[in-house]
Amino acid sequence: xxxxxxxxxxxxxxxxxxxxxxxxxxxxxxxxxxxxxxxxxxxxxxxxxxxxxxxxxxxxxxxxxxxxxxxxxxxxxxxxxxxxxxxxxxxxxxxxxxxxxxxxxxxxxxxxxxxxxxxxxxxxxxxxxxxxxxxxxxxxxxxxxxxxxxxxxxxxxxxxxxxxxxxxxxxxxxxxxxxxxxxxxxxxxxxxxxxxxxxxxxxxxxxxxxxxxxxxxxxxxxxxxxxxxxxxxxxxxxxxxxxxxxxxxxxxxxxxxxxxxxxxxxxxxxxxxxxxxxxxxxxxxxxx
Amino acid sequence: xxxxxxxxxxxxxxxxxxxxxxxxxxxxxxxxxxxxxxxxxxxxxxxxxxxxxxxxxxxxxxxxxxxxxxxxxxxxxxxxxxxxxxxxxxxxxxxxxxxxxxxxxxxxxxxxxxxxxxxxxxxxxxxxxxxxxxxxxxxxxxxxxxxxxxxxxxxxxxxxxxxxxxxxxxxxxxxxxxxxxxxxxxxxxxxxxxxxxxxxxxxxxxxxxxxxxxxxxxxxxxxxxxxxxxxxxxxxxxxxxxxxxxxxxxxxxxxxxxxxxxxxxxxxxxxxxxxxxxxxxxxxxxxxxxxxxxxxxxxxxxxxxxxxxxxxxxxxxxxxxxxxxxxxxxxxxxxxxxxxxxxxxxxxxxxxxxxxxxxxxxxxxxxxxxxxxxxxxxxxxxxxxxxxx
Ligand SMILES: Cc1ncc(C[n+]2csc(CCOP(=O)(O)OP(=O)(O)O)c2C)c(N)n1
Ligand code: SF4
Numbered sequence: 001x002x003x004x005x006x007x008x009x010x011x012x013x014x015x016x017x018x019x020x021x022x023x024x025x026x027x028x029x030x031x032x033x034x035x036x037x038x039x040x041x042x043x044x045x046x047x048x049x050x051x052x053x054x055x056x057x058x059x060x061x062x063x064x065x066x067x068x069x070x071x072x073x074x075x076x077x078x079x080x081x082x083x084x085x086x087x088x089x090x091x092x093x094x095x096x097x098x099x100x101x102x103x104x105x106x107x108x109x110x111x112x113x114x115x116x117x118x119x120x121x122x123x124x125x126x127x128x129x130x131x132x133x134x135x136x137x138x139x140x141x142x143x144x145x146x147x148x149x150x151x152x153x154x155x156x157x158x159x160x161x162x163x164x165x166x167x168x169x170x171x172x173x174x175x176x177x178x179x180x181x182x183x184x185x186x187x188x189x190x191x192x193x194x195x196x197x198x199x200x201x202x203x204x205x206x207x208x209x210x211x212x213x214x215x216x217x218x219x220x221x222x223x224x225x226x227x228x229x230x231x232x233x234x235x236x237x238x239x240x241x242x243x244x245x246x247x248x249x250x251x252x253x254x255x256x257x258x259x260x261x262x263x264x265x266x267x268x269x270x271x272x273x274x275x276x277x278x279x280x281x282x283x284x285x286x287x288x
Numbered sequence: 289x290x291x292x293x294x295x296x297x298x299x300x301x302x303x304x305x306x307x308x309x310x311x312x313x314x315x316x317x318x319x320x321x322x323x324x325x326x327x328x329x330x331x332x333x334x335x336x337x338x339x340x341x342x343x344x345x346x347x348x349x350x351x352x353x354x355x356x357x358x359x360x361x362x363x364x365x366x367x368x369x370x371x372x373x374x375x376x377x378x379x380x381x382x383x384x385x386x387x388x389x390x391x392x393x394x395x396x397x398x399x400x401x402x403x404x405x406x407x408x409x410x411x412x413x414x415x416x417x418x419x420x421x422x423x424x425x426x427x428x429x430x431x432x433x434x435x436x437x438x439x440x441x442x443x444x445x446x447x448x449x450x451x452x453x454x455x456x457x458x459x460x461x462x463x464x465x466x467x468x469x470x471x472x473x474x475x476x477x478x479x480x481x482x483x484x485x486x487x488x489x490x491x492x493x494x495x496x497x498x499x500x501x502x503x504x505x506x507x508x509x510x511x512x513x514x515x516x517x518x519x520x521x522x523x524x525x526x527x528x529x530x531x532x533x534x535x536x537x538x539x540x541x542x543x544x545x546x547x548x549x550x551x552x553x554x555x556x557x558x559x560x561x562x563x564x565x566x567x568x569x570x571x572x573x574x575x576x577x578x579x580x581x582x583x584x585x586x587x588x589x590x591x592x593x594x595x596x597x598x599x600x601x602x603x604x605x606x607x608x609x610x611x612x613x614x615x616x617x618x619x620x621x622x623x624x625x626x627x628x629x630x631x632x633x634x635x636x637x638x639x640x641x642x643x644x645x646x647x648x649x650x651x652x653x654x655x656x657x658x659x660x661x662x663x664x665x666x667x668x669x670x671x672x673x674x675x676x677x
Contacts, residue, residue, distance in 0.1 A: 003505070005507060005509055073506070084412035092504045096370060097367065099395055103367035104367045105357070105374075106375075107328070108371035110375075111377035112375045112376075114354045114355060115376050138360050138361060138364065139367065142364060146357065
């Protein structure tokens with residue numbers, strides 16, 4: 001359907017909320033925006049109830065600005081902090097039960113392929129480390145084994161933020177958190193290697209310090225999923241509340257972690273590599 | 289596969305010619321799926337359900353369905369059904385006992401998400417000690433999920449209920465899922481005569497835009513339930529939203545009743561409405577109840593049967609009316625908790641006339657003799673060897 005559903009019915013322009021009119025007139029529907037121009041166009045997510053200074057919220061903002069085709073994208077989330085912002089965005093959002101994102105996305109993507117075989121409909125999961133690698137582990141892995149054509153983005157704050165700071169499988173070893181009163185007993189799970197082994201065709205890991213790079217990674221993950229199979233981004237998105245990171249130090253922390261264990265990493269199959277070599281030579285096709 | 293022509297739902301369900309076949313309950317369910325123009329089926333094996341989903345898989349292989357896969361487990365299967373239906377597809381799955389419980393969190397969220405899916409529930413034991421035997425205690429867990437719950441007595445019911453459920457669940461004033469339950473093995477693996485609609489006719493495809501909550505397909509603006517995170521903002525209005533939405537779900541459940549009348553002849557069937565003593569039963573306990581009524585007649589005892597086809601919505605006024613002059617009500621069941629007896633007791637004023645039982649569980653059959661003992665008790669008959677047989 002493309003832009004039809006975000007168009008204002010003729011005659012109703014002056015009765016629509018200003019926010020909506022702005023979105024249609026100055027937003028990113030139907031046109032390419034550069035994340036470096038943030039603040040100069042109407043964004044898909046603006047107000048949200050996440051904690052002040054939350055780095056996950058920042059990542060989500062860049063994510064929306066990077067969508068290759070927001071007017072034909074559906075985002076799927078689950079219980080956890082991320083959904084607080086995801087549900088406030090101007091892109092359809094599905095919220096199921098805790099941990100079921102990748103199963104819901106499998107059904108949704110298949111239904112859309114049945115109903116719209118000739119159209120592009122991007123499906124993107126964004127969920128926490130607990131949602132994807134603990135409770136939803138089986139469903140995450142199996143969506144990859146089955147080669148479902150959608151993108152999974154793990155916003156890894158290394159804790160259960162939304163339930164008040166319990167350890168997750170992605171918390172670093174030894175860290176003392178609620179429900180890990182003696183410190184976490186085992187290492188961080190290697191989600192990126194799991195994703196590669198399980199059949200993802202594009203895998204990236206990053207600390208969101210560089211908005212341009214986040215945008216490129218998100219876009220690549222979505223385009224690769226559209227054509228080839230499952231893709232995965234592992235993003236470090238610190239929880240300043242549970243890890244007591246002062247708001248003004250959030251970026252500093254991300255830079256530190258980037259040096260330690262979240263250095264930018266990108267892997268893709270040869271087929272995907274060829275595809276990007278081809279389309280990134282002609283930038284207008286990336287938007288297609 | 290024969291070419292299938294789309295025919296009007298009312299024609300298919302109410303008027304189309306029918307052919308008699310001697311088939312199992314599992315086949316009857318698959319035959320209904322074949323005629324229902326289903327887009328996608330998602331399966332996870334569990335005995336005694338697997339047979340149904342094997343057959344549905346074969347239907348996909350033959351081209352009757354557009355997609356089918358074996359999910360990772362039931363939670364994944366039921367969540368994927370939610371995804372597929374929200375994407376606008378017509379979807380089907382089936383499960384049994386522990387599989388139902390494993391999928392229950394997802395299933396219980398279907399009505400609130402306005403998911404018009406059909407779920408086969410081929411019942412079996414859930415409690416330890418584990419067994420694969422028939423038992424329908426799992427229906428008790430479904431009753432408060434908001435899902436419409438039908439309980440089939442035999443292979444014919446399985447076919448009729450399943451096919452009609454696709455039509456009823458997609459009615460815009462219903463638009464919630466329907467579970468078609470029947471006893472595993474006793475019905476799924478046993479054969480019976482089934483009058484079926486022609487193989488070369490199918491229901492019209494789902495129109496996902498004729499809906500109280502339209503699909504999430506980027507073709508139309510998203511509906512509010514799909515935009516909102518769960519209702520947990522700290523203000524009074526938000527809590528009201530949950531209340532309002534849930535009331536609407538249960539109102540939709542009740543609105544299914546008129547279609548149960550239209551397509552399934554009503555939520556109950558009554559045999560011998562002027563009886564003094566009634567057997568009230570659902571599922572294959574109703575078949576045994578039917579036999580007990582026949583035995584009682586041979587003995588000159590005035591016994592009737594109320595077969596309950598729809599457990600949700602529960603036919604409150606219908607049951608109250610039929611039982612208004614009853615002296616005793618016997619409720620035989622295939623489970624230990626006696627969920628049907630509780631339902632019946634809750635809707636009649638003089639509920640001390642309800643005799644809960646006989647109850648059998650975990651694969652036991654429900655001999656007519658057990659029901660007859662309660663019948664004799666109800667009539668105050670004392671004899672050493674009571675049953676005619
Ligand atoms: C079945 C179920 N179990 C537990 C919960 C409670 N719950 C909600 S959010 C959450 C943790 C979220 O952690 P994570 O996925 O890492 O996301 P974050 O909040 O840290 O972003 C839990 C345990 C739930 N909603 N459902
Ligand atoms: S609890 Fe942590 S992750 Fe959640 S919104 Fe607050 S800062 Fe962000």
